[in-house]
Amino acid sequence: MKATWTLPDGSTKTADVAEGTSLMEASVANNIPEIEGACGGCLSCATCHVFVDADWLGKVGDVEVFEDAMLDSTDVERTDASRLSCQIKMSADLDGICLTVPTA
């Protein structure tokens, strides 16, 4: 399965992501800039913030209460498309998902 990131410089990067792997872990493994994943996916930081492209937003599930609160701590201000990518696990439904790395 694949995910594609639009990077701060406007280029895109596509990588293979195994089912069940979080998109934060996939970002770190592929050295996606600005995605640090400092807390390992435990909702204690906001360093894996992404914008989910509109076509995929309906498929990534709901934002839980703690994720919602942590999204107030992102570096680039949140929008309706904001998610912490540690909370999105790759699945057949998300094969081909497109994300944008926020940039100041």
Added chain:
Amino acid sequence: MTVWVPDDDGHADLSAHDSFERGVPHNTFARMRRDAPVCWTDYAQGQGFWSITRNADIARLNRQTDLLSSAQGIRIEDQTPEEVIARRTFQETDGKEHMATRIKVAKAFSKPVIAGFEDQIRELCVEILDDALPQGTFDATKLIARELPMRMLGRILGTPDEDLPWLVEKGDALIANTDPDFTDHVLDKMTTDEFRLMPFNSPAGAELYAYAKDLMARKNAAGDTNGILHLILQPGPDGSVISDAEFRNFFCLLVAAGNDTTRYSIAAGLQAMCHQPELLGQMQQGEIWNTAPDEIIRWATPALYFRRTAMRDFELHDQMIKQGDKVVYWFASGNRDEDAFDDPFRVDLARSPNKHLSFGQGGPHVCLGMWLARLEVRVLFEELSKRIKGIEAAGPHKFLRSNFVGGIKSLPVTVQLF
């Protein structure tokens, strides 16, 4: 030139604070990473513990809080359940309970909010350096490294500047509770258990409790209710409120942990500049500021370890860890792991990626003050490198007597000004 050379025989007793008095016993950690990545240490003053020393193992275990819990204590010293409750902060909680407290202050310590302090930090750095540098030869821990986080602490807590030296002295007595230079009540030499319900088992805890109470009364009377200390008292998203004891302990945590870690990061950076003269030139060229703070903080590793407790039996690298066993993540070792870093005993200000663990990365307890630490370190070294053309050691430096806090407590240097 290689920076300081560890001189332990490869078999240092990690439970003994004396083993860290000449710096981290890195020969011992190197042996453990190679031959015994899950290694048992007996502990004369209580139950022994397992040491985890490889970077990848620490990073992988740190998030598994259902397997390795913080709720029974995060230091090697044993605590009774009564002591754990009395001395607890959100550091000693797991899962949703931890999140519910942390979320209240997360935004106040977030990258964009902290970035708003940059001008204030720069002003403080200029003041501090203008006082220290003209002295030529001086103790850089005392005059530079100690000053910046202390003065920033006042801005974060909203305390009067004249209170800060007292607060920091008490904070040091807590966190450096194993070094006779910082406390009259050296933890492993105390003959009383009178203070066991106080933070860090220290009588300074009682004084800080009283200060916090007065401070809040003064703030409330003045209508000043917007700071960090009021945020932590708000109900969380799930409606939970922290207890009085947890509030007082949170205050002590900010005063102690939020202060000495940045101090010792700055001190380690200054010490590295003395032994790797090329670092100053790299700073002056200015291309390394995105990566330099993390490398300096890797080099320093002020929190040498945190401890967890196994919630069930499990096997790791052929060792059987039993339910209830203490498991210690040695960040000091993970930050010198040859499998995670090229040339780990060299400071490389351009190092990227930098999988250091100084902030406890990879788990829910990742340092709350991470962005503040990075910003203070960057601005301090930016301003320093504009002002000097050289810095060298003016005598041997001294380490804190502690297996928990890695710090250079005195660092004589000579600087040459432009």
